[in-house]
Amino acid sequence: xxxxxxKRILLLASVFVSMTSTAQDFYLNIVGxxxxxxxxxxxxxxxxxxxxxxxxxxxxxxxxxxIRNAYxxxxxxxxxxxxxxxxxxxxxFNECILLGYVSIPxxxxxIGSCAFQKCNLKSIKIPSSVTTIGEYNQEIKGKTNVEIIPx
Numbered sequence: 364x365x366x367x368x369x370k371r372i373l374l375l376a377s378v379f380v381s382m383t384s385t386a387q388d389f390y391l392n393i394v395g396x397x398x399x400x401x402x403x404x405x406x407x408x409x410x411x412x413x414x415x416x417x418x419x420x421x422x423x424x425x426x427x428x429x430i431r432n433a434y435x436x437x438x439x440x441x442x443x444x445x446x447x448x449x450x451x452x453x454x455x456f457n458e459c460i461l462l463g464y465v466s467i468p469x470x471x472x473x474i475g476s477c478a479f480q481k482c483n484l485k486s487i488k489i490p491s492s493v494t495t496i497g498e499y500n501q502e503i504k505g506k507t508n509v510e511i512i513p514x
Contacts (some may be wrong), residue, residue, distance in 0.1 A: 388417060389441045406439060414439060415450035415508075418458060430459050437468040451478045452470060452498065458482075460494055467493065474500065 387408040403420040419430055433456065438447050448468065453475035456462055461514045462482040467474075469490040476497030480488070 389490070390454075391439055391441065392419065393436065393439075402433075404440070406446070409445065412445070412447060413449045414446040415452040416448065416455045417452045418455050420458075428458065428460050431461050431462055432461060432464045433459075433462060434466045435468055437470045449473070451475055456463070456474065456482055472498075476500070 388405055389408075390403055390405050393404045399443060406414040407417040410416050414454040414481055416435060419433075435450055435451070438445055440446070447470050449472050451467070451471060451474045455475065456465070456479050457477050458481045459479075460481060460483060462479070463485040465479070465484065465487040467487070468488055469492045471490065471493055473495040474489075474493060474497060478497065479500045480499050507513045
């Protein structure tokens with residue numbers, strides 16, 4: 364291989380690494396209910412200091428279907444770094460069939476498509492910081508139990 368080909372390969376590899384470095388997922392145990400139960404949540408890094416709730420893995424070691432209340436944190440810490448939670452990802456709570464209550468902090472700006480699809484929401488508090496709600500969120504669009512909180 365000549366020097367130009369090696370340089371191109373190294374350049375492409377460095378571009379690929381920089382593109383994939385922000386798509387990192389990590390898992391944390393979150394106190395997700397007033398009963399002190401622990402949920403395992405997956406967060407996805409979407410920028411240098413921001414994450415989205417990607418999906419729920421389990422509730423007290425059981426299926427994610429068993430989650431009843433979700434208190435989304437304003438921020439999380441992972442490997443000594445603080446991240447602000449700014450989004451709820453596509454299908455994040457999809458099929459959490461017992462999910463009845465969700466509290467969203469004012470750090471969240473967007474809710475992805477299908478985020479609450481097939482949930483049994485009774486109450487959800489959406490701060491006015493949320494400017495985008497994706498498709499297929501009938502569980503929150505147009506319902507009287509949706510509370511928009513001024514920030």
